[in-house]
Amino acid sequence: MTFNWDLVWSSFGPIIGGAVTGTIPLTLASFAFGLALALLVALLRLSPNSLLSGIARFYVSVIRGTPLLVQLFVIFYGLPSIGVKLEPWPSAIIAFSLNVGGYAAEVIRAAILSVPKGQWEAGHTIGMSRPQTLVRIILPQAARVSVPPLSNTFISLVKDTSLASLILVTELFRNAQQIAAFSQEFMILYLESALVYWVICLVLSTGQSALERRLDRYVAH
Amino acid sequence: MSPTEPSNAAQGNSGLVLSARDLAKAFGSNKVLRGIDIDVRRGQVVALIGPSGSGKTTVLRSLNGLEVPDAGTVTFGDADAGTVRGSGAGLTLDFAGTVGKREIAALRDRSAMVFQHYNLFPHMTVLKNIIEGPLQVQKRPRAEVVAEAERLLARVGLADRRDAYPFELSGGQQQRVGIVRALALKPQLLLFDEPTSALDPELVGEVLGVIKELADEGWTMVIVTHELAFARQVADEVIFMDGGVVVERGPAAEVLREPREERTKQFVKRLQHDV
Numbered sequence: 001m002t003f004n005w006d007l008v009w010s011s012f013g014p015i016i017g018g019a020v021t022g023t024i025p026l027t028l029a030s031f032a033f034g035l036a037l038a039l040l041v042a043l044l045r046l047s048p049n050s051l052l053s054g055i056a057r058f059y060v061s062v063i064r065g066t067p068l069l070v071q072l073f074v075i076f077y078g079l080p081s082i083g084v085k086l087e088p089w090p091s092a093i094i095a096f097s098l099n100v101g102g103y104a105a106e107v108i109r110a111a112i113l114s115v116p117k118g119q120w121e122a123g124h125t126i127g128m129s130r131p132q133t134l135v136r137i138i139l140p141q142a143a144r145v146s147v148p149p150l151s152n153t154f155i156s157l158v159k160d161t162s163l164a165s166l167i168l169v170t171e172l173f174r175n176a177q178q179i180a181a182f183s184q185e186f187m188i189l190y191l192e193s194a195l196v197y198w199v200i201c202l203v204l205s206t207g208q209s210a211l212e213r214r215l216d217r218y219v220a221h
Numbered sequence: 222m223s224p225t226e227p228s229n230a231a232q233g234n235s236g237l238v239l240s241a242r243d244l245a246k247a248f249g250s251n252k253v254l255r256g257i258d259i260d261v262r263r264g265q266v267v268a269l270i271g272p273s274g275s276g277k278t279t280v281l282r283s284l285n286g287l288e289v290p291d292a293g294t295v296t297f298g299d300a301d302a303g304t305v306r307g308s309g310a311g312l313t314l315d316f317a318g319t320v321g322k323r324e325i326a327a328l329r330d331r332s333a334m335v336f337q338h339y340n341l342f343p344h345m346t347v348l349k350n351i352i353e354g355p356l357q358v359q360k361r362p363r364a365e366v367v368a369e370a371e372r373l374l375a376r377v378g379l380a381d382r383r384d385a386y387p388f389e390l391s392g393g394q395q396q397r398v399g400i401v402r403a404l405a406l407k408p409q410l411l412l413f414d415e416p417t418s419a420l421d422p423e424l425v426g427e428v429l430g431v432i433k434e435l436a437d438e439g440w441t442m443v444i445v446t447h448e449l450a451f452a453r454q455v456a457d458e459v460i461f462m463d464g465g466v467v468v469e470r471g472p473a474a475e476v477l478r479e480p481r482e483e484r485t486k487q488f489v490k491r492l493q494h495d496v
Contacts, residue, residue, distance in 0.1 A: 121340060127326070218345075
């Protein structure tokens, strides 16, 4: 068997292109929406109102208890049957955001609870309202605790976006699949796409370390 | 006279800063307060002493709205000229009725609290800890607030630590920052919840020294403490609590040297033996 070096080099373009125009924006958008949703859900979970916390608990349970691929298919292939027809991109962003929202909500909830009660009290005694204390005193401290687990969620998301290829989103893996089908060089194309995912995740891990160092500047080492 | 110190005119007026009546509070079936009365006059230092579980910390926290009593009233008199917190007319909260967020906020606005475990904000430098309330809540001008914070820090001997994070400070230094954070709010009343209980013995003196200076300057204070010698030095009145009631109260020298009640005698004796 002769190794097809030409194909290796010529396919890098479309694969990296798929990462830049598909995987990366899909990841960033879903993570941003997902985090905002997660913060909301975490706060609902912590609410003394049992209806609100019940809704949040139910949401987290459904998201964590069902496969991401199934969630994606329900939104893209299922919703049209009840008259809600979404394009591939919005479907993917909604599914991934909902998914991140469920997982990250638990991380954020635990991080908020890890901040000592005395910090809330200190905020209140200097005259801050609950929302003000949350934003200025509690969340900055919770952020430090939640960076490592949220980084895991983020890195998982990068890889999970490959599932979007199954609902026709043009991203890294879908480009690789198309070239593989055309050239019949499955091993080369799939290993190449694996390599690109890996490099993206390596870069993210480096970013995570830098962020952790920055947030650790106010704790004893 | 600096702006944080109560004015002489205000001290000359022997009016009540605070008057609490019949405070009652239960946690489940555990009645921690069974009708507590406290009066604090301008410039007066009141020490709350008593065994653990006597309810003294709950009383202090009720005055700041960190606990909401089930019944009783708390009344604050008109504010001094020099105070920023609680500016203006008096305030009465009746805990038997429903007490809303706004009332609690108004109550909180009268006093400032120093905690046993300091509760400094770990993600902020010393300076930011101090200016956070004046800047974010009181909306005072930044330049004024920073200058004030630096002056207060210098007073407690921490001018060179303004950019340090709390974890870089000793317990005694952290508590002095805690005191400055309270002073910077310019409250009518300072509340201390066992301010030296979490400190290593060799660091207690530096914190008590600062509190004593504040007392000498005429600050109005309520202090929960186990340091009886200190209470004798700084307090005008000592209130001995046990089982959620006031057992004995009076001038510090009397209550601590010649207690009338048997429970007070035993408590004072036990603590003095410990020393």
